[in-house]
Amino acid sequence: MYVIIEAESIAPDVRRIVVAAPKIAKKHQAGQFVIVRVTPNGERIPLTIAESDPAVGSITLFVQAIGRTTTLMSELEAGDHLEDVAGPLGRASEIEQYGTAVVVGGGLGTAIAYPIARALAEAGNRVIAIVGGRSREYVLLEDQLAAHGIEVIPCTDDGSYGRKGFVTEALADVIEAEDVGVVFATGPVPMMGAVAEVTRSKGIETIASLNPIMVDGTGMCGGCRVEVGGETKFACVDGPEFDAHQVDFQLLQRRNTSYRAFEAERMDDLKSLDAEHHEQLLAEIRGACKTEAAT
Amino acid sequence: MIKVPRRTLNKLDRVTMPEQDPLVRATNFVEVNDGLTPEQATVEAMRCLQCKTPTCIDGCPVNIQIDQFIERVANGDIRGAADVIRMDSLLPAICGRVCPQEAQCEGTCVLDKKNKPIAIGHLERYVADTVRRYGLEPPVEPIKPSGKSVAVVGSGPAGLACAADLAKSGHQVRIFEALHQPGGVLIYGIPEFRLPKDIVASEIDGLKALGVEVETNAIIGRTTTVEELLSDEGYDAVFVGVGAGLPRFLNVDGENLIGVYSANEFLTRVNLMGAYREGAETPVLDLTGRRVVVFGGGNTAMDSARTPLRLGAEEVRIAYRRTEAEMPARVEEIHHAKEEGIVFDFLVSPVELLGNEEGWLTGVRLQRMELGEPDDSGRRRPVPIEGDIYDLPADVVIVAIGNSPNPLLPATESRLEQTRWGTLAVDESTGRTTMPGVFAGGDIVTGGATVILAMGAGRVAAASIERYLASGVWDEVPEPA
Numbered sequence: 065m066y067v068i069i070e071a072e073s074i075a076p077d078v079r080r081i082v083v084a085a086p087k088i089a090k091k092h093q094a095g096q097f098v099i100v101r102v103t104p105n106g107e108r109i110p111l112t113i114a115e116s117d118p119a120v121g122s123i124t125l126f127v128q129a130i131g132r133t134t135t136l137m138s139e140l141e142a143g144d145h146l147e148d149v150a151g152p153l154g155r156a157s158e159i160e161q162y163g164t165a166v167v168v169g170g171g172l173g174t175a176i177a178y179p180i181a182r183a184l185a186e187a188g189n190r191v192i193a194i195v196g197g198r199s200r201e202y203v204l205l206e207d208q209l210a211a212h213g214i215e216v217i218p219c220t221d222d223g224s225y226g227r228k229g230f231v232t233e234a235l236a237d238v239i240e241a242e243d244v245g246v247v248f249a250t251g252p253v254p255m256m257g258a259v260a261e262v263t264r265s266k267g268i269e270t271i272a273s274l275n276p277i278m279v280d281g282t283g284m285c286g287g288c289r290v291e292v293g294g295e296t297k298f299a300c301v302d303g304p305e306f307d308a309h310q311v312d313f314q315l316l317q318r319r320n321t322s323y324r325a326f327e328a329e330r331m332d333d334l335k336s337l338d339a340e341h342h343e344q345l346l347a348e349i350r351g352a353c354k355t356e357a358a359t
Numbered sequence: 360m361i362k363v364p365r366r367t368l369n370k371l372d373r374v375t376m377p378e379q380d381p382l383v384r385a386t387n388f389v390e391v392n393d394g395l396t397p398e399q400a401t402v403e404a405m406r407c408l409q410c411k412t413p414t415c416i417d418g419c420p421v422n423i424q425i426d427q428f429i430e431r432v433a434n435g436d437i438r439g440a441a442d443v444i445r446m447d448s449l450l451p452a453i454c455g456r457v458c459p460q461e462a463q464c465e466g467t468c469v470l471d472k473k474n475k476p477i478a479i480g481h482l483e484r485y486v487a488d489t490v491r492r493y494g495l496e497p498p499v500e501p502i503k504p505s506g507k508s509v510a511v512v513g514s515g516p517a518g519l520a521c522a523a524d525l526a527k528s529g530h531q532v533r534i535f536e537a538l539h540q541p542g543g544v545l546i547y548g549i550p551e552f553r554l555p556k557d558i559v560a561s562e563i564d565g566l567k568a569l570g571v572e573v574e575t576n577a578i579i580g581r582t583t584t585v586e587e588l589l590s591d592e593g594y595d596a597v598f599v600g601v602g603a604g605l606p607r608f609l610n611v612d613g614e615n616l617i618g619v620y621s622a623n624e625f626l627t628r629v630n631l632m633g634a635y636r637e638g639a640e641t642p643v644l645d646l647t648g649r650r651v652v653v654f655g656g657g658n659t660a661m662d663s664a665r666t667p668l669r670l671g672a673e674e675v676r677i678a679y680r681r682t683e684a685e686m687p688a689r690v691e692e693i694h695h696a697k698e699e700g701i702v703f704d705f706l707v708s709p710v711e712l713l714g715n716e717e718g719w720l721t722g723v724r725l726q727r728m729e730l731g732e733p734d735d736s737g738r739r740r741p742v743p744i745e746g747d748i749y750d751l752p753a754d755v756v757i758v759a760i761g762n763s764p765n766p767l768l769p770a771t772e773s774r775l776e777q778t779r780w781g782t783l784a785v786d787e788s789t790g791r792t793t794m795p796g797v798f799a800g801g802d803i804v805t806g807g808a809t810v811i812l813a814m815g816a817g818r819v820a821a822a823s824i825e826r827y828l829a830s831g832v833w834d835e836v837p838e839p840a
Contacts, residue, residue, distance in 0.1 A: 087582050101539055107632065107641040108539070133640065148539040150576035279632070279641075282537050282578060283765050284547075284604040285624035289615050296608065296615060301767060315615055318718035322617045326642035 066146040069122055075201055077129040078172060079138045080114075085149050086121030088113070094183035095157030095273065095305055098123065099281040101148040102137045103349050109133055110278045110300075112176040113152060123149075126175035126204075132330040136349065144350055153281045154304045157183060157271075162245030165189040166238055168231050168259050170196045173251025174204040176273050180248050185212050189245075192217065194234045196251070200225035232258045244268055249308055253320065257313035264309055272308035274299045276316055277323070291315050363405060373475045374403040381698035385668045388551045388635060391695055392456075395478075400485045404433035407477050410469055415479060418467030420815040423447045425464055425479055432482055441490040442497070444483060449523040450516065450814060452491060452558045455484025457549060457658075458811045459689045491561060499568050505529040507828045510594040512579045512768070515543025516810045517600030517801025519566065520817035521824075526569040528825055533594075534566075535577035540631065543602055545810070547631040548623070550662050552669065553692075556630075580768040585775070589796050596796050596824045599775075599783065600817055603762040603802035609654060613712030614758075618644060618720030622655070622663045622759035629666055647671035650752055652723050654678050654709060655759030656686040657807075661693065663757040664701045675701050676751070680708040680728055680741045706730070706741060710748060712756060722752045762807045775799075782806055790820030795833040798824055 070082040088098060097112045115124035129138040137146070157180050165184045169177035174195045185191045191212075196219040197203040203218045203225055210216050217234050218226030227234050232255070238244065239262070247270045249259035256272040263270045276288040276299050283301035290299050293310035297303060337345065377393040378384070384391050395403065413426040424443050431440035444451045460466070460480035468476035490496055508531040511518045519542075522532045540546055542559045567573065579585060579601070588594045606621035608614050625643065628634040632641035651667040653660050656679040664675045677696070679686060682705045686693060697703070706728040713722040726748050728741035764781040776784040776793035783792055783799045790798040800816030802808055827833065 087577075091582065103640070105633065105638075105640055148576050150537065150539070150578060150582070152581055153578070279624060279627055280538060282604070282767055284606070285627055286606045286608065286621040287624045291615060315718065319615065319617055322644070323642040326645075330640070 066149040068140055068142055068144050068146065069120075071141050071144075074126070075197075075204055077138065078175075078204065079127050079129070081125045081127060081137070081140070082122050083125065083146055083149060084121055085123050085151075086118075088149065088151050089116040089121050089123050090118045092116035092123060092152045093156035094159065094179040096152035096154045097281070097304065098125070098149050098151030099153065099278070100125070100137070100146055100150075102133055102140070102146055104147055106147055107133055108148075108279055108281070110153070110275070110281055112179070112273070114175050114178050126172060128172040131327050132334050135331070135334060136346070139346055140349075150281065153300060155302070157248070157305055159183045159187045160246075161187065162189050162269075164192065164242060164244050165246045165248070166192045166194060166235065166244050167248045167250070168194045168196075168235055168255075169204070170231055170251025170255040171198075171202060172204070173249075173255070173273075176250035177248060178205050178209065180250070180273075181209055181214050182212050184248075185214055191215070192238060194219060194231045194238070196220070196231035196234075196255075198222065230258070231255065232262050235259060235262050239263065239266055239268060246271065247308075248273070248305075253313050253317040256308060256311075257317075260308035260311070260313070270308040271305050272311055272313075273305050274303055274311065274316060276319060289319075368406050371402065371406055373406075373470075374399050374478050374481065376478070376481055378695075381695075381700070384552065385665075385699040388669055390555050391552050392484075394488055395481050395485045397489075400432055400482060401435065403478055404429045404482060406470070406475075407433065408469060414467040414469060415464040415477075418464045419447075420463065420811045421447045421818065423464075423483075428486065429477065429479070429482060432486060437486055437489045438495045440486045441495065444486060448483075448814070449520055450562055450810075451483050452487035453516070453545060453554060453562065454811050454814070455480050455482075455487055456554050456558075457689075457809075459809060461690050463811070491558075496565070502527065502529045502570070504531065505828070507531070507595045508533070508593070509824060509828075510535060510588040510592070510597045511600065512585070512588075512597065513537075513543060513600040513602060513801070513803075514541035514563070514573065515545060515600060515602050515801065515813060517602075517813040517817035517820075518543065518598065519562065520814040521598045521600060521800065521821045522571050522817075523566055523569065524818055524821035525824060526566065526571045530595075530828065531570070531572075533572040533574060535579050535583070536573065536575045537578040537601075538631065539575050541573050541575060547627045548659065548662070550626065550630055550666055552665070553662065578767070580771040585768065585772045585794070585797060595828055596798065598790075598817070598820050598824065599768065599792070599797060599799040599803060600801040600813070600820075601765060601768050601803050602813075603782075603807045604765040605763040606758070607761050607763055608758055609709050609712075609760065611709050611711050613714055613720070616712055616714040616720040617718055618714075618754055619712060619756045619758065622653075622659045622757055623762070625663055625757050626659070626666065629670070635666075635670060643670070644755055646755060648673045649754040651675045651755045651757065652678055652751060652753040653757045653759055655761070656681065656688060657759065657761070658688045658692055659761075660759035661688050661696050661701075663759045665696055665699060667755065667757075668699055668701070672755075676704055677701055678704045678707045678709065678723070678725060678751075680706065681730065681738065682706060685738045704751075708741065708743065713750065720753060720756060722750050723756060724748060724750050762802070764803050764806065768803075780806060788819070789823035790816060791823065791833075796827075798827075 129135040167177040288299040291312040428440040428443040465476040514536040634643035711724040730739035731742040734740040774794040798820040801813035
């Protein structure tokens with residue numbers, strides 16, 4: 065049982081959840097993730113650790129309500145519990161002296177970029193964060209990034225805030241204007257693929273944090289296979305970060321659709337519940353958590 | 360006990376395990392074998408010759424006093440039989456179901472020469488199930504605490520066996536499990552229809568009753584390191600039994616198409632995550648009416664083939680590069696698989712996995728093989744028949760060709776020396792690793808093997824941990840007499 069200490073909405077369908085996990089908080093390094101189960105029969109989902117506070121013994125997760133599990137997780141409040149939190153998993157980001165480093169985050173990908181940007185800044189790099197969203201309210205963590213001395217370039221698809229257009233356009237301008245030592249891309253697969261294309265001709269080291277389907281997260285199942293430079297890698301133990309110029313993004317995109325039909329069906333089941341039954345389901349989840357916590 | 364003349368008993372055939380009809384069981388996840396009836400068990404036990412020097416005991420990796428427990432079954436003393444087994448084996452309900460008896464105790468039974476070996480595995484299971492069903496286990500005696508504590512990493516058969524022995528000696532034992540549920544391969548790997556999960560759960564409950572603590576979601580090497588277990592957390596010794604959990608793939612084109620699973624992933628989705636249940640939160644590809652090809656010839660390959668049948672697959676084939684005689688699976692599993700309608704393609708090897716433009720698997724390309732000269736393992740090596748290649752349609756492929764040791768834990772502790780196969784280097788007779796205070800056993804030492812061998816290794820390590828805790832001197836852990 066892992067107690068939720070804080071829970072708040074920070075954008076439409078995006079929640080910030082702080083959960084008590086002292087051992088993980090102590091070990092966490094930027095780039096790592098946890099596997100979370102929300103309910104007693106729940107699936108195991110990987111979520112990037114956005115922040116950790118070893119003193120309090122907590123980690124911060126950002127979750128976007130897309131499928132059934134993430135939607136249920138988004139409805140939990142402080143005082144509720146997560147069934148399981150395991151980690152920290154994956155290799156830590158390679159934080160070095162790059163001079164100028166750019167992190168590119170699209171949508172919830174900004175939450176993955178955030179710990180990397182912080183670590184880069186703390187290591188003495190000049191860090192530029194290009195953060196994109198559909199419209200103004202989808203641009204995440206701008207203030208938090210700025211608070212760490214990171215220059216933020218917000219972009220929106222509809223031009224309601226910051227630059228109008230894709231993050232890749234802003235990136236092209238940045239790498240044109242100055243020497244950039246490294247680019248980290250985190251976000252939807254097509255965006256990461258596009259970032260890799262922008263930096264390829266200039267030969268700028270570019271790292272993508274991949275988000276394949278996972279089960280155990282410890283190298284045991286191989287469900288998270290990705291191809292990097294023609295070689296099969298397990299994103300959970302060999303990654304999640306890889307040389308973006310070598311990653312087969314098309315394969316990743318395809319593999320991520322493996323269970324689309326199932327996911328849609330389970331989401332429809334959830335949506336089709338009326339308010340009363342929805343409340344009942346949540347109560348059951350909370351009830352199950354509390355009973356087990358008591359024993 | 361009723362006196363029956365030996366010559367009458369000699370005429371009797373080996374008992375036949377009552378089982379679900381193959382066509383019925385291929386549609387459900389209920390256990391295949393029903394278990395012997397009391398009458399069957401008694402008669403089977405009476406068939407035992409009670410040899411003066413029982414060869415079966417030598418065939419058992421943990422040397423259960425087989426003749427003695429069988430004698431008690433023949434006399435109707437099931438509790439006594441359980442007491443005999445318990446002296447050497449802590450997981451009889453599990454081992455009676457999953458041990459390769461034909462290669463162990465039953466293979467060395469004198470009656471094996473007449474093709475009628477005593478069904479030792481079935482009897483072991485009968486004893487374990489009977490005491491469990493009727494609550495005949497002896498009450499847990501209070502154990503005097505030794506004041507020592509041991510961390511057991513991994514809750515599979517090696518870890519459970521090690522933990523049990525140490526707990527009985529009064530040591531405080533805590534098991535660390537990476538997944539959210541303890542049991543290791545017994546939970547995520549072996550399917551419900553072969554090893555019901557409530558049996559594993561009850562074995563683990565038995566350990567908890569002895570005072571063993573179980574911590575899930577604890578990934579040693581990540582959440583906590585082995586070094587920290589010894590230094591910060593103050594354990595007096597550590598046992599590493601993390602198994603061989605890094606699936607091998609075929610190394611052919613098309614391996615990352617959608618529809619290609621490792622056996623670990625497929626079985627974990629179904630067994631641990633319950634993907635076969637109505638309303639499951641974890642998906643597995645819909646197999647209704649689908650064609651499945653499984654690569655491999657071990658027990659995991661049999662499990663990976665029989666599970667899709669139960670999920671509605673139209674046709675399931677096992678493709679193996681040697682012949683049936685070389686298959687490492689238990690004879691009973693091969694027999695059950697055939698009965699259920701699994702098709703076996705022998706002497707074939709995958710050349711390529713075929714897919715469509717959307718990245719989904721559509722078939723497999725196979726190379727026909729023939730047996731050549733024996734290789735290092737003594738088995739005749741399969742060699743390709745030049746030009747004899749054909750395609751089979753397939754919607755799902757499950758790769759069950761074995762596991763390599765998972766490097767996650769060894770990679771985080773430089774003092775744990777590895778062999779060139781990635782297994783942990785240990786002193787075989789004591790389970791001592793190259794890191795003081797740390798012992799290891801099971802698949803992380805041997806590479807993929809069996810439940811009983813892992814259990815045996817867990818017990819060997821427990822015995823030397825015992826001696827180490829008593830002496831406190833690492834270099835002088837005496838070898839067992």
